[in-house]
Amino acid sequence: YPLIPLRSTSSMQGFSELARERSKTVTSFYNQSAIDTSAEKASVRLTLATLLYSGKSPDGHHVLSSARYLHKELPVRIAHRIKGFRSLPFIIGCNPTILQVHELYIRAYHMLVDFPQIKDQEDEARFCKMVQQLLDDHKDVVTMLAQGFRECRRHIQDEMIIRNFLDTTLCSRLGIRMLATHHLAHHEENPEFVGIISRRLSPKKVIEKWVDFARRLCEHQYGNSPRVRINGHVAARFPFIPLPLDYILPELLKNAMRATMESHLETPYNVPDVIVTIANNDIDFVIRISDRGGGIPHSIIDKVMDYHFSTAEESAQDPRMSNLFDNITNSGNHSSPMHG
Structure with a gap:
């Protein structure tokens, strides 16, 4: 058998x-x-x-x-x-x-x-x-x-x-x-x-903190950075949680500074200011960041909210100045506000 x-x-x-x-x-x-x-x-x-x-x-x-x-x-x-x-x-x-x-x-x-x-x-x-x-x-x-x-x-x-x-x-x-x-x-x-609620949060102070952060990254990458002017209701104070601002502001400021520098490569030491305006009333407040970085081309307007999309060239771009999703995947950058 x-x-x-x-x-x-x-x-x-x-x-x-x-x-x-x-x-x-x-x-x-x-x-x-x-x-x-x-x-x-x-x-x-x-x-x-x-x-x-x-x-x-x-x-x-x-x-x-x-x-x-x-x-x-x-x-x-x-x-x-x-x-x-x-x-x-x-x-x-x-x-x-x-x-x-x-x-x-x-x-x-x-x-x-x-x-x-x-x-x-x-x-x-x-x-x-x-x-x-x-x-x-x-x-x-x-x-x-x-x-x-x-x-x-x-x-x-x-x-x-x-x-x-x-x-x-x-x-x-x-x-x-x-x-x-x-x-x-x-x-x-x-x-x-x-708890984590500031009794008298100053938007101006929070903005200044992240302007300094973004400026140092920009200077490291481009050798210079745009001047940032803050106007509007700069003396405003009110109860608020700083944490969401700590997530959002550095990303927007990095975008504004990078766009400004890359649209003025021929005059890197003579670039337009980035203007941050604070508007506040009894109900809500608005922070507007204005730059002269050339705007968003119509050809990519539908992609700008995609997590993997960035106009930053990886070969020439410091990853800390890149888009949010690329930034948070850079394991070497533990100072990023989205780490933890």
Whole structure:
């Protein structure tokens, strides 16, 4: 009789264990009813006024209230993001780097829902420690997403799907990190702030800080930089969260300075000023950045909001002066405001 090759018992067991592990992995990503339930809930939005006027209570009750809100709210917001990962096209969602981010969100969800009810200051202290750990674990998420989408870019059939996913994910990430950082900041003694809210924010001072940052990058790349003039309601002060401005202003100022320098290459030491105008009333405020950098050509106007698009030539351009998505993928530039 012919010999029939048979698997050894040990190899059969190994194969079965591998199959079970794969099944467990797939289940952990897609078959979790708790995440599905949380994803169906609406997030509870807090206004700036609510955060500000919750203030500080002498007995620390405001800290416990904030922790309990986060304990209930963060799993819902994270579940929404997990649902977003599940909705990605299959071949993109299977990218190892994107899967790694997906797994980070799943892990964060379970850490939060498994944390016991917050009853006292001791529970809140342990909760703070966990929240800080999650912030640290997720500090490279934007870089990882950029890397993952770059790796599978050739498989992207519909750019709008990816843009919508990234718009929602990055906006949600900013909101989650703001809430978490706001809570942790309650433990810091700073009379000028309530959590991360500046009681009397000066737009002019924030602008000046990022003008100095962008100017140094521009001078490093081009040997000079445009002068920046700030006008309008320069004395305005009001309660506001500086963090969104810290995300946006450096990118806009870098764009304005780069465009100005590159459109005046023949006279690099005689370039027009960049004008920043502050307009403020009782309801809202506007910061307008005006430059004479040549504007946006009509041929690329439809592409300027794409994450991977930049007019900066990589061969001649300092990556720190490039567009936001390229900037955050430059692992050497940890000073970038989008790192963490």
